[in-house]
Amino acid sequence: RAKTSDDQQICLYDKGMDDSIRKRRQLVDELRLGIQTDQLVLHYQVQMNVPDETVAGYEALVRWHHPEKGLMPPMTFIPLAEQTGLIGMLGEWVLRKACEEAAGWPSKLPVSVNLSPAQLTAPNFAEQVQDILLESGLPPERLELEVTESSFISDQKKAIAVLQKLKDMGIAISVDDFGTGYSSLAMLRAFPFDKIKLDKSLIDDIDNNQRSKGVFRAVLSLGDALSVPILAEGVENKEQLSFLLEHGCHLVQGFYYGKPQRYEMLSPQKETPVKVVGIKG
Ligand code: C2E
Ligand code: MG
Ligand code: MG
Ligand code: MG
Numbered sequence: 199r200a201k202t203s204d205d206q207q208i209c210l211y212d213k214g215m216d217d218s219i220r221k222r223r224q225l226v227d228e229l230r231l232g233i234q235t236d237q238l239v240l241h242y243q244v245q246m247n248v249p250d251e252t253v254a255g256y257e258a259l260v261r262w263h264h265p266e267k268g269l270m271p272p273m274t275f276i277p278l279a280e281q282t283g284l285i286g287m288l289g290e291w292v293l294r295k296a297c298e299e300a301a302g303w304p305s306k307l308p309v310s311v312n313l314s315p316a317q318l319t320a321p322n323f324a325e326q327v328q329d330i331l332l333e334s335g336l337p338p339e340r341l342e343l344e345v346t347e348s349s350f351i352s353d354q355k356k357a358i359a360v361l362q363k364l365k366d367m368g369i370a371i372s373v374d375d376f377g378t379g380y381s382s383l384a385m386l387r388a389f390p391f392d393k394i395k396l397d398k399s400l401i402d403d404i405d406n407n408q409r410s411k412g413v414f415r416a417v418l419s420l421g422d423a424l425s426v427p428i429l430a431e432g433v434e435n436k437e438q439l440s441f442l443l444e445h446g447c448h449l450v451q452g453f454y455y456g457k458p459q460r461y462e463m464l465s466p467q468k469e470t471p472v473k474v475v476g477i478k479g
Contacts, residue, residue: 226282228264229275233284233291237263240295241458245310245429245451248443255308255342257451258296259458260288280314289317290326297334297341299461310342312374315349319356324363331367338368344395346374347385358389365390372429376400377417386424394421398432398452405437418445 232238242256262270279285293311300309317323331338343364350357361371372393373385377400386394396417404410421428430442433452442450456464 222278225275225278226284229262229279229284230287232262232264233287237265238288238291238295239263239460240292240299242309242461242464243451243458244456244464245449246455248439248448248450253305253307254449255310256300256461256464257310257312257344257458258292258299259312260292276314280316285314285316286320289314290330293327294330294334297330297336300340301334301336303461306340308340308342308370309336310344310372312344313349315346315352315357318345318349318360319353324360324367327364327369328367339370342370342372342393344372344374347379347382350385350388354388361389365392375431377413386420386426391426393427393429393449395429395431395451401430401432401438401442401452405435405441411441414441414447415445418447 239261240258241261242258244256245254246252247254260272260276262275264270276285276288279288296309296311300307327341327343331341345357345361365371370392371389372395373391374395375397376394378397385391394417396414400410400414400417402410404414418428427449428447429449429451430438430447431451433439433442433450433454435454438452439450439454
């Protein structure tokens with residue numbers, strides 16, 4: 199077969215391509231099976247209302263219990279699902295699971311679910327959500343859907359129409375990852391969101407960087423002007439928290455208050471941080 203070194207190189211290159219394509223295909227097949235056989239699992243991260251130290255809700259974050267590779271974070275398989283069309287099936291699984299689980303919570307707190315752009319513009323998405331709410335028994339007021347700017351890119355008119363339909367059903371809609379370039383001012387003008395989730399990258403050095411402080415203050419007054427509450431994502435320490443509170447940002451999510459974990463692990467005592475147990479009531 200390959201006679202010259204040139205040919206050999208081409209052969210090796212092709213083989214490498216084959217390998218990665220095969221691996222990718224295998225992972226897609228495994229993911230499809232994984233969704234069908236309930237290998238996915240939802241972890242929940244607490245969202246705190248800080249001044250009164252109450253839990254405002256929980257965000258559902260999907261993980262995959264891969265039979266050989268172990269617990270895989272969303273970034274290792276969500277993009278793959280988005281590229282291969284599996285996201286519809288995955289997204290439906292997540293939505294149904296989150297609604298079913300939340301319907302059984304004694305706390306009756308809201309649950310936030312992340313949406314991929316393709317889900318929003320898929321045919322009959324609002325009807326799918328309606329069906330899942332009815333089947334799970336979760337009141338629409340307890341469901342919050344998180345979208346990013348990428349949801350608006352392919353078909354903005356359609357995306358807005360679907361979001362409006364969902365909002366009319368009583369579901370809250372938030373902007374996720376605001377400030378990363380995936381969420382812009384244009385989308386705030388295009389749709390009346392119920393919450394803005396400020397990306398972790400804008401919080402990271404907020405306690406010691408003047409420019410970060412300035413940007414944060416500006417976003418906060420933007421929220422004020424639009425009457426949209428701002429939630430700070432990725433809060434990890436007391437210094438960040440103090441700054442946020444000083445500036446009137448009351449909704450906080452981050453490792454400081456808890457990492458995402460199975461709902462069962464968020465037992466009533468753990469539902470709020472140890473230092474505030476008892477205050478909640
Ligand atoms: P996201 O929606 O912005 O979720 C927040 C991410 O930040 C989560 O990562 C969470 O674990 C992490 N995080 C929260 N607080 C802290 C903190 O204080 N420090 C640090 N270092 N990280 C923190 P995770 O669970 O790996 O999820 C990553 C992203 O994957 C999510 O970002 C979301 O965009 C996507 N994702 C997760 N679940 C789903 C899903 O069911 N459907 C879709 N379409 N996307 C999902
Ligand atoms: Mg999110
Ligand atoms: Mg996100
Ligand atoms: Mg985010």
